[in-house]
């Protein structure tokens with residue numbers, strides 16, 4: 442394949458599209474003289490899905506020189522889940538056919554490019570904790586009095602599941618271990634009911650996903666990739682016999698454009714099935730917050746199960762729009778919630794809540810709506826088990842994005858030569874992005890995935 446002229450178009454400037462671009466430019470058969478690679482990203486702003494008062498550039502928390510700088514021409518890159526995820530990486534993630542490759546590549550990328558300072562790469566711990574905070578009431582002035590509440594069934598079995606729920610033991614099965622000493626930002630004495638280790642620095646790490654994605658995009662561009670933001674792909678055109686890709690149509694600044702394309706990589710995250718209806722990627726909205734902590738908190742990712750006591754502000758149900766000042770109620774009975782908390786090396790902690798189905802996937806990242814009540818739920822809940830995150834923390838960002846679900850799907854689509862998908866990465870897309878990018882580079886430039894078996898990720902298994 443080396444030496445053959447290829448016009449490669451990548452659809453989507455999330456972590457998957459940017460890693461595909463990066464690894465294509467590192468493939469031994471790649472040459473900027475014979476291969477033209479273009480990455481088209483629909484959004485031209487990364488601020489959709491964030492409240493206006495949120496911190497817009499995470500690099501501003503880091504020393505200016507090493508941090509992965511924002512390139513104004515790349516506005517829109519990492520504007521979705523890839524900029525608003527937790528950033529946990531783990532050898533115990535799934536699917537296991539690509540996890541070890543991707544975990545190793547994350548480590549190699551960090552070593553080669555200074556990822557510790559550029560995108561906050563570090564090894565960390567992951568653990569699960571069950572907590573039953575006391576509730577003194579009166580914390581949230583938006584809440585109506587308990588006696589005003591209608592009977593909303595609190596659910597001891599867990600009405601609100603965490604994002605990485607498949608990895609968790611039931612709270613009841615947690616060993617009654619004490620938390621490690623350096624997990625001193627968890628108010629263990631007040632609230633800890635159970636604790637268990639899930640991952641250690643041997644098999645667990647983290648990145649800042651927005652900074653990482655931005656860096657991948659920049660390094661791909663430095664090797665010849667053309668990045669076009671505000672370019673929404675509307676069609677992938679095939680030859681008259683339908684056997685191969687010939688061009689990609691997109692809209693930019695109100696104009697229809699067409700790009701000759703021999704190879705199209707669709708990495709449109711939760712939007713993928715709009716372009717490839719046979720690839721069953723679905724989307725669920727998820728909210729998250731970033732909190733500036735009064736001190737840098739120790740490197741733990743905590744999968745919590747918090748037993749909210751009666752009287753606590755009631756979490757917004759998955760299927761109902763966010764509660765307002767008038768409707769917020771107090772829990773009548775205890776309820777288990779499972780926010781996830783990731784300490785970060787930039788002096789912040791990130792926390793995310795469950796997914797919800799009340800707002801369908803909008804046309805682009807720019808139109809993603811933040812339901813502030815859901816952010817407030819997360820803040821109330823994590824603040825109930827940690828003063829560093831609650832009373833003493835300062836909220837830097839309230840945000841929402843769409844989690845792509847159903848896959849991951851990596852490989853050629855439906856027998857069309859040159860049509861490849863890389864999407865549907867669920868809650869492990871940050872972890873699995875470098876491996877996916879590497880495999881895509883091999884599929885496009887070698888004709889076959891070499892570094893790992895595609896296994897269940899191969900879209901040909903769908904038919």
Ligand SMILES: Cc1cc2nc3c(=O)[nH]c(=O)nc-3n(C[C@H](O)[C@H](O)[C@H](O)COP(=O)(O)OP(=O)(O)OC[C@H]3O[C@@H](n4cnc5c(N)ncnc54)[C@H](O)[C@@H]3O)c2cc1C
Pocket residue numbers: 452453454455456457458481482483484517518519520521522523524525526527528529530604672673674675708709710711712713716727728729793794805806842843844845863864865866867868869870871872873
């Ligand atoms: C709250 C939350 C926490 C998470 N935490 C973790 C974690 O700790 N670890 C982990 O590994 N994973 C995590 N994930 C999962 C991870 O964020 C996703 O799997 C990953 O970001 C998906 O990347 P993507 O590039 O496929 O999609 P996206 O980031 O959604 O990017 C797709 C891009 O395609 C663009 N696009 C769509 N349609 C078009 C079009 N027609 N033309 C041009 N461009 C288009 C979009 O604008 C978008 O920018 C988390 C997810 C959420 C929601």
